[in-house]
Amino acid sequence: MSFLESFNAFDSSVLQSNLTCEDTSRIEDLISSGYPQEGLETFSLLMSPAASGYLEELAQLSSQLTFERHGKIIRLYAPAYMSNECTNTCTYCGFTMENKISRKTLDESEMEAEAKYLNKRGFRQLLLVSGEHQKIVTSEYVAKMVRSVKPYFSSIAIETAPFRQSEYEDLVSEGVDSLTLYQETYDRDVYAQVHLRGKKKNYDYRLEAPSRGAEAKMRKISMGVLLGLAPNWRLDSLNCAFHLDWMMKKYWRVQYSVSLPRLCESETDYKPAADVSDKDIVQLILAWRLAFPDLGINISTREPAFLRDGLIGLGVTHMSAESSTEPGGYCNPESALKQFDITDERNVDDIISIIESRGHEAVWKDWEPCLIG
Numbered sequence: 001m002s003f004l005e006s007f008n009a010f011d012s013s014v015l016q017s018n019l020t021c022e023d024t025s026r027i028e029d030l031i032s033s034g035y036p037q038e039g040l041e042t043f044s045l046l047m048s049p050a051a052s053g054y055l056e057e058l059a060q061l062s063s064q065l066t067f068e069r070h071g072k073i074i075r076l077y078a079p080a081y082m083s084n085e086c087t088n089t090c091t092y093c094g095f096t097m098e099n100k101i102s103r104k105t106l107d108e109s110e111m112e113a114e115a116k117y118l119n120k121r122g123f124r125q126l127l128l129v130s131g132e133h134q135k136i137v138t139s140e141y142v143a144k145m146v147r148s149v150k151p152y153f154s155s156i157a158i159e160t161a162p163f164r165q166s167e168y169e170d171l172v173s174e175g176v177d178s179l180t181l182y183q184e185t186y187d188r189d190v191y192a193q194v195h196l197r198g199k200k201k202n203y204d205y206r207l208e209a210p211s212r213g214a215e216a217k218m219r220k221i222s223m224g225v226l227l228g229l230a231p232n233w234r235l236d237s238l239n240c241a242f243h244l245d246w247m248m249k250k251y252w253r254v255q256y257s258v259s260l261p262r263l264c265e266s267e268t269d270y271k272p273a274a275d276v277s278d279k280d281i282v283q284l285i286l287a288w289r290l291a292f293p294d295l296g297i298n299i300s301t302r303e304p305a306f307l308r309d310g311l312i313g314l315g316v317t318h319m320s321a322e323s324s325t326e327p328g329g330y331c332n333p334e335s336a337l338k339q340f341d342i343t344d345e346r347n348v349d350d351i352i353s354i355i356e357s358r359g360h361e362a363v364w365k366d367w368e369p370c371l372i373g
């Protein structure tokens with residue numbers, strides 16, 4: 001059975017009622033039993049209003065569980081934008097096709113310069129990002145960029161348009177080991193309202209992309225929703241959890257992580273459909289950790305410094321640092337428009353100091369392709 005079939009048959013009514021649970025005794029039962037039982041039931045309850053009054057207790061459990069499963073470490077990675085060309089109209093994004101902005105697509109030497117810069121700063125895990133342009137950012141173009149950066153990194157992830165399985169297989173053979181792909185929202189109506197033109201309108205094709213990546217033998221897959229795109233971000237997160245849970249059972253060899261990006265300022269006048277507060281983000285992270293103990297949790301520089309610092313030890317396992325969201329933005333800043341403004345602008349040395357001051361170790365590298373022979 002494909003994920004699409006499973007998702008279409010998914011009856012989430014009971015879990016949805018948990019999202020609005022106000023019965024605090026159910027949360028107290030979860031807490032008093034030690035670590036809560038893994039899975040969607042726990043996840044939905046821990047996102048409820050009833051759980052919001054127990055963040056201190058949940059944080060203690062989450063901190064302990066994170067230490068047991070992941071150690072006291074934070075893995076550092078950097079995004080590098082290859083291109084801001086895009087043939088889609090997404091109402092919430094600065095790269096949207098209609099936006100008359102300066103467009104740029106890096107060539108191999110520009111990409112290599114970015115890679116050398118990030119390598120010198122210490123990074124060994126790279127996330128290659130691009131807009132979704134059918135003719136310019138093809139899988140062949142991405143493969144060329146991968147060849148340019150490969151000597152400088154032990155792990156290369158891509159965040160691009162969804163590709164066919166055969167294209168993912170080609171990219172894996174070039175050295176890509178990780179796929180990042182957000183459904184943006186699992187709400188089909190909202191998805192249709194915010195994706196007006198281009199191939200991204202095809203909800204189902206995007207929904208099946210993580211499965212195609214897993215079939216193509218991606219080692220790691222990162223998923224998520226853009227929080228605030230749909231009015232009910234809790235339900236969106238629940239559907240994402242259903243997707244991840246399904247992937248974990250079907251493709252159990254893959255390592256999974258979740259990202260929790262909140263909609264932030266871009267070059268459009270899109271207003272988020274929901275406010276997701278800092279407290280909501282904390283509660284959401286605790287819910288992910290306690291319901292899915294082995295899951296990696298990424299927190300990017302979209303989030304403010306004080307929040308990122310406070311989340312160290314609570315469940316987060318991966319952090320970006322010193323990020324640029326424009327193509328060529330490390331060596332040649334302001335040459336093209338950024339996708340969005342980052343909020344935590346501290347340099348990587350500052351981030352490492354904070355990580356260490358909280359009793360954690362910053363890890364640059366945890367993987368070498370030769371480990372799989």
Ligand code: SF4
Pocket residue numbers: 086087088089090093094095096097130131132200
């Ligand atoms: S969200 Fe992605 S696909 Fe949509 S306009 Fe932005 S870059 Fe293009």
